[in-house]
Amino acid sequence: MGEILSKKTLIIIPAYNEEGSVARVIENIRRHVPDADILVVNDGSRDRTARMARESGAMVISLPYNMGIGTAVQSGFLFAKEKGYHFAVQVDGDGQHPPSEIPKLLSALDNGVDLAIGSRFVQPTEYRPTFTRSLGIKVFSFLVSLIVGKKIYDTTSGFRAASRKAVLLLTETYPHDYPEVEALITLHRNGMKFVEIPVEMNSRQAGKSSIGAKNAVYYMLKVTLAIFVAIIKRRQR
Amino acid sequence: MEIAIHLRVLIGVLCFALVGIIIELIRQNRLKEHYAIIWLCTALSIFVFGIWPDSLNLISRIVQLHHLTTLFLVSFIFLLAIVLHFTLVISQLFDRNRRLTQEVAWLRFEMEQLRQTGEGQG
Secondary structure (H helix, E strand, O other): OHHHHHOOEEEEEEEOOOOOOHHHHHHHHHHHOOOOEEEEEEEOOOOOHHHHHHHOOOEEEEEOOOOOHHHHHHHHHHHHHHHOOOEEEEOOOOOOOOHHHHHHHHHHHHOOOOEEEEEOOOOOOOOOOOHHHHHHHHHHHHHHHHHHOOOOOOOOOOOEEEEHHHHHHHHHOOOOOOOHHHHHHHHHHOOOOEEEEEOOOOOOOOOOOOOOHHHHHHHHHHHHHHHHHHHHOOOOO | OOOOHHHHHHHHHHHHHHHHHHHHHHHOOOOOHHHHHHHHHHHHHHHHHHHOOHHHHHHHHHHOOOHHHHHHHHHHHHHHHHHHHHHHHHHHHHHHHHHHHHHHHHHHHHHHHHHHHHHHHO
């Protein structure tokens, strides 16, 4: 653990209209990983997200208008790249990712993996997705596992920690919407190793899922297509 | 294939009108020259079919279709190519827009940092 503390870690919180929860998320993170820097990427929020974050002592960068989760997270990666952070951890601004589990993800990185996924499904947890969502999750898990060559259960989890090597790659290429699954394939194709760490997730404190029922079909199609595109895409370097 | 003279005149007028509109749009800075090329080519090909309808017959014989069907096929392929071209342009613009928003966010952050340290010293 001592080694982790000597390394610079950036916690990236992509936030779109999360004024109700972002302050608490920041507070929680500070309690569990006091040495990490916290960056809120305000993705064109129309509420007081940026102010709440700043008042809670986080660094804030603001995109001029809403660009979607992928662009927001990538902005965080660019920040980590420029400022020389060793690790970057993505934590949602709605409070469903438990900061108490961040040290687990970081120690996985310390053991040499490039991406540690905070996973809801490796061990039975209290998280209960709806039927359609559960089906989508299974399909992605099946496809990704097939390509990667080892079982990955939670491909859509946005609770992740990335090594500097992975961050550098993802600053070059990162999907703008529903990026989680595709990013795994990109990382795999570029020879990066990832591992799933079982975590217990909370239900949201505020806000709502970025995937409404209306978008579910688009989500399935887009990500499935993206998986196949990612396979045939040329390597970054 | 014989095309009635008034139809040829109509096609001719259409082409000149199209070219006129394109040139005016470029003049007013509303259309980039780069994209004007594709429209000028469109006008030119309509013009060619208009004054030399046998070119269409030639293509019809090659693909062994009725000349009207050929006309639709040619137009369809052409429009398809234009739409594909525009989609490519939009994709590129999207990527650039994305980088730009990220740069803006980054610069604004740096500026605020500088202002704060400046205030701290002053």
